[in-house]
Amino acid sequence: MTTRAERLKQARTRVNMTQVEAAKRLAKAVSTIKGWESNQGAEPATLNDVSRVCKLYNISIDYYVNGSAEPSEELTKEQRRMLSAFNQLSPASQKALMLAMEQLAKEITS
Known part of the structure; x- marks a missing residue:
């Protein structure tokens, strides 16, 4: 079972986006994106952040939170x-x- 941080990193790379690109699109610091993708880092602080990152990475919130609903197709x-x-x-x-x-x-x- 993957962690939320691992699911975010996998989702970002699946859409062929760098951490720098994601940070720009989300108006966040690169260090914030790195933290979200680290098992020792903080998770997105607000539901708005969760919603925006899931939309950008084309994943469901359920997949991000629970890991139970895989993305619909590779x-x-x-x-x-x-x-x-x-x-x-x-x-x-x-x-x-x-x-x-x-x-x-x-x-x-x-």
Whole structure:
């Protein structure tokens, strides 16, 4: 059974993100991210922090807290690359890209 700290580190690496990138996206110090990923470190202090890190790493809060609900599926290398690039975009750019991808999928499958 993995610890919460180990699950956070695994989830971060699964989305191909460095600790520095995660710290920037979460507006936290790199030392905070390192602490969250250390079995001797502190956990996220607020529910808001837990929610934000889980969303960023694409894991459920249940998986982070209990380790009982594994992520739905393992991502391919290409999916991880796409997710990493997507996570680097601003929220407005993410929304625009999602709309474009949904439109493209409709056109291809029609």
